[in-house]
Amino acid sequence: MHSRKPFYIFVALLFIVGIAASVYRGIEHKVPFVPGEQVQSWSVDAKVSFSGRGKPAEVSFSLPQDPAFDVLVENASSPGYGLNITDSTENRRAVWSIREATGPQALYYRVTLVPTGKLDIVEELEPAPPEAYIWPVTEKLAAEQIIDDVWGRSATNLSFAQQLMGLINDTNQSQNMSLLLATNSATKLFLQMLHSKGVPAKPVSGLLLEDQRRRQQLSDYVHVYNQGKWELFDVNNNKQGRGQNLILWEFGDNSVLDVIGASNSQVNFSMLQETRSALATSIDMLSNTGTLDFSLYQLPLEEQSTFKGILLIPIGVLVVVFLRVIVGIKTSGTFMP
Incomplete structure (x- = not known):
């Protein structure tokens, strides 16, 4: 008698490949697992x-x-x-x-x-240090005093940026900070101070998405590089990080x-x-990226209906076998012993 072990292994492999393909499309391409999503x-x-x-x-x-x-x-x-x-x-x-x-x-x-x-923007290779900002003569002394003081009280690019943003938005500002803010916007000053210490940072233009809003403008943000990731700073509102409804429209200068x-x-x-519809959205996205070449949804609608019917046959076979073996109902035709 021939061993059935290779047959069982082959069936198990097909089962694993099918499940893996479904999970991959669900995670990578957001193809829903349930209808109506x-x-x-x-x-x-x-x-x-x-x-x-x-x-x-x-x-x-x-x-x-x-x-x-x-x-x-x-x-x-x-x-x-x-x-x-x-x-x-x-x-x-x-x-x-x-x-x-x-x-x-x-x-x-x-x-x-x-x-x-x-939401996270990761960059494994550290960007090249930016060119140091050259301060005007009237601002140089005030800027250097603030930067050196904050630099000595920080440990990383992130902590340096956090303390700078706090000082810029402090209600009890020093005379040096008031002098600098009189001729520079808060975001521009923040970026200049970071560049003065060689901290990789770049301006970002973002749009806050709110339902049924009109005549909105882009807002200014700053990306600061820290340990493999770009951190977003909203200096004007004294906030760090980004929300779900913020789209970054333009990066860099x-x-x-x-x-x-x-x-x-x-x-x-x-x-x-x-x-x-989650399904319609995922199909459109797959079509845009060219990864739908071997999908059922790439076929014409008439052929799609035919193949959907064919794919129901294994389920029908499983039901008949269950009724025949477990329940004990007698069967005939293709499934007769």
Whole structure:
């Protein structure tokens, strides 16, 4: 009699592979395990407005690239304008261009974002130290006194940044701090002080997502590198860390909006929170990333229905075998002994 051990091992391997594939798609691509599951998404509209001067104009606008949000759908409305989107790994931008722009102009960009929950930004390799900020003569002595005092009372980049932010927002400020804040914004001063000690830090523009809000502006934040991770500081509000509804729109020193050949440029944001099917959202995301090539949902709808019926056959077989072996009901046909 032949051993059935290889057969059992093969069945076990198939079972493990199937479970592993389901778990992987559930964790990595957010494919739901139960029907009817819902997810929250955000629709964000950006309106770029400016005044044309009757000559060629070019508008460059930064696009979101935050690991905490996946871009589900994005499109732009720009009648009469040429549009080019650069998909750089570090700096995605939309560039509109036209031969002649006269009078008030408006360009629109819309994006649907799905939260991923990946709020931490990790970087294993430590960034190169920034160039030391050169203080004006009138501010140099006051800045050096504050920086040296705080540096001596800190142990890491994080503690140094925390104490600096506390001093900037202290209600009982010293004369030196008042002098520095008279000519610098709180965020700019915070960044300059960090660079003075070679602490890796960079400005960040972020948008706080609130349902049904209009004409919102980007806020200034600072990323401070500490032990393999970028820590976010909201100096204006004396807060550290980021919430679930904050999207980081632009990283580094790049400007959010550049306009050539026009004036009075500005950008406003409107946003709306929506509820979507988790399955439809995951399918759209997989289609965007090109990882849906061997999925059932890549087939036409007619074939999808056929294959869904075929996939029910193993369940039917299992039910019949249970009734035959455990319950004792007699069966015939394919499942007859």
